[in-house]
Amino acid sequence: MPRWRDVPDKFRRRGLRWTRQRRAVVDALARASGHVTAAELVERCRTDDPTTTPSTVYRTLDVLEELGLVRHGHGVDGREEFHVAPVAEHGHLYCTSCGGRWEIADEQARGVLEAFASVDGFGVDLAHMTVVGTCRSCAAARVP
Amino acid sequence: MPRWRDVPDKFRRRGLRWTRQRRAVVDALARASGHVTAAELVERCRTDDPTTTPSTVYRTLDVLEELGLVRHGHGVDGREEFHVAPVAEHGHLYCTSCGGRWEIADEQARGVLEAFASVDGFGVDLAHMTVVGTCRSCAAARVP
DNA sequence: CAGCTTATTGCAACGATCTGCAATAACAGT
DNA sequence: ACTGTTATTGCAGATCGTTGCAATAAGCTG
Numbered sequence: 213m214p215r216w217r218d219v220p221d222k223f224r225r226r227g228l229r230w231t232r233q234r235r236a237v238v239d240a241l242a243r244a245s246g247h248v249t250a251a252e253l254v255e256r257c258r259t260d261d262p263t264t265t266p267s268t269v270y271r272t273l274d275v276l277e278e279l280g281l282v283r284h285g286h287g288v289d290g291r292e293e294f295h296v297a298p299v300a301e302h303g304h305l306y307c308t309s310c311g312g313r314w315e316i317a318d319e320q321a322r323g324v325l326e327a328f329a330s331v332d333g334f335g336v337d338l339a340h341m342t343v344v345g346t347c348r349s350c351a352a353a354r355v356p
Numbered sequence: 357m358p359r360w361r362d363v364p365d366k367f368r369r370r371g372l373r374w375t376r377q378r379r380a381v382v383d384a385l386a387r388a389s390g391h392v393t394a395a396e397l398v399e400r401c402r403t404d405d406p407t408t409t410p411s412t413v414y415r416t417l418d419v420l421e422e423l424g425l426v427r428h429g430h431g432v433d434g435r436e437e438f439h440v441a442p443v444a445e446h447g448h449l450y451c452t453s454c455g456g457r458w459e460i461a462d463e464q465a466r467g468v469l470e471a472f473a474s475v476d477g478f479g480v481d482l483a484h485m486t487v488v489g490t491c492r493s494c495a496a497a498r499v500p
Numbered sequence: 501c502a503g504c505t506t507a508t509t510g511c512a513a514c515g516a517t518c519t520g521c522a523a524t525a526a527c528a529g530t
Numbered sequence: 531a532c533t534g535t536t537a538t539t540g541c542a543g544a545t546c547g548t549t550g551c552a553a554t555a556a557g558c559t560g
Contacts, residue, residue, distance in 0.1 A: 229526045229537055251516060265540055270517065272538095286485075290434030291516075305478055320478075323471025331464045333492030334449055341430075344484045348477030373507055373556045395546060409510055414547065416508095435546070 216242045222279055236261055237272040241282065241296060250284075250292045285340045295339070303338035309350035316343065360386045366423055380405055381416040385426065385440060394428075394436045429484045439483070447482035453494035460487065 219238055220230040240256040241248070248256075250273060257264040273294060276282045282294045288306045303316040316324075321338055328334045363382055364374040384400040385392070392400075394417060401408040417438060420426045426438045432450045447460040460468075465482055472478045 224527080227527095227537080231526075231538065233539070249516095254516090263540095266516085267518070267541085268539060286430060286434040290430040290436065292434065305472075307478075308481070314476075317475050320471050320475045323474070324468050327464050327467025327471055328449075328487075328489070330467070331461050332458075333495065334451075334464075334489055335491075335495050336487055336489040337452070340488045341485050343472075343480055345472070345478055345480040347479075351477065351479050368557085371507080375508065375556075377509070393546095398546090407510090410546085411511085411548075412509060 219281065222281075223275075226279070228275065233257075233264065233268050234272050234275075236264060237269055237276070241276070241294075244296060247293045247295055249287075250294065253294065283339060286342060288342050288344055301339040303340075304342045305347070306342045306344045307347040307350055308344055309346050312347055313342075314347075363425065366425075367419075370423070372419065377401075377408065377412050378416050378419075380408060381413055381420070385420070385438075388440065391437045391439055393431075394438065397438065427483060430486060432486050432488055445483040447484075448486045449491070450486050450488045451491040451494055452488055453490050456491055457486075458491075 216238060220235075223230050223234070236257050237253065240253055240260070244253070244256075250270060253273065254264065254266045254269045257269055273282065273284070277284060282296055283301070284292050284294050285304070287293050287304075288308075303321065305314045305316055306312070316338060324338060325336055328336045360382060364379075367374050367378070380401050381397065384397055384404070388397070388400075394414060397417065398408065398410045398413045401413055417426065417428070421428060426440055427445070428436050428438050429448070431437050431448075432452075447465065449458045449460055450456070460482060468482060469480055472480045
């Protein structure tokens, strides 16, 4: 997890302001493990302080992302998901058949990066989206 | 493009009904080339017939997908995009730096499929999402 | 063709996300 | 501490997509 203690200064050094509502979002984030949906974060903030406005949370997440403190990706349904940075970047797999979810293994990631880089030098950001498909067991179980 | 002529029967054979509003969606789809956003489709249908209801269009798209006539994926922002099937399946690349968009080349696709399959037998559905990253020229232009 | 079954529609309302704009409040300067 | 600047907030409203439900209509059957 990032040094949440340093966040206020990080903001100020950029000419941004450290406000009560931003602290709320960062607090919620600091307590979050793994991934959180933007909507979930809004919810958590509202639990702490019912006056929280969704738009503020969304905007705060945007600036946190600009500052590199969080990263967002998209789940299977395209909805936003946030990862607290700088946890090791990792992508996600989702099996449309059984609904299972896994993280993308390093070897896989390497292979993918190469596949893209070698053809036209495209540098993939695997962490940005959920890769959908069929897991081995579902593929095996499928009637042929 | 699918044999749009056969669609009504395809519906009926499944016990589904062929309605005025479904015909409208299919008509719009038949005129569409490449990809369309669900929202765009709604818009086009409303141009033909202003009484078109969004929910009907969305629901029709769902059944068309179940029938295998269209496939949906998610754009960079996670919004839905529809491809008329069975055009060759293909995924998309999006460069976050210049905003460019390309289709994923076959060789890349093959490499990616292998990278996933070889580790744990996961069968990726590349067409489902937009792969984001940095294209060669943007990577080269980046200050090192 | 008339009747019946039930798939589909339209509506209304909701959840997630984003935007413009006027009011508010952080912070720098004195 | 007081003040001025301007980044942020809150709100109202907009867009995209989804869902429950009662009303409607497609297509089978006689």
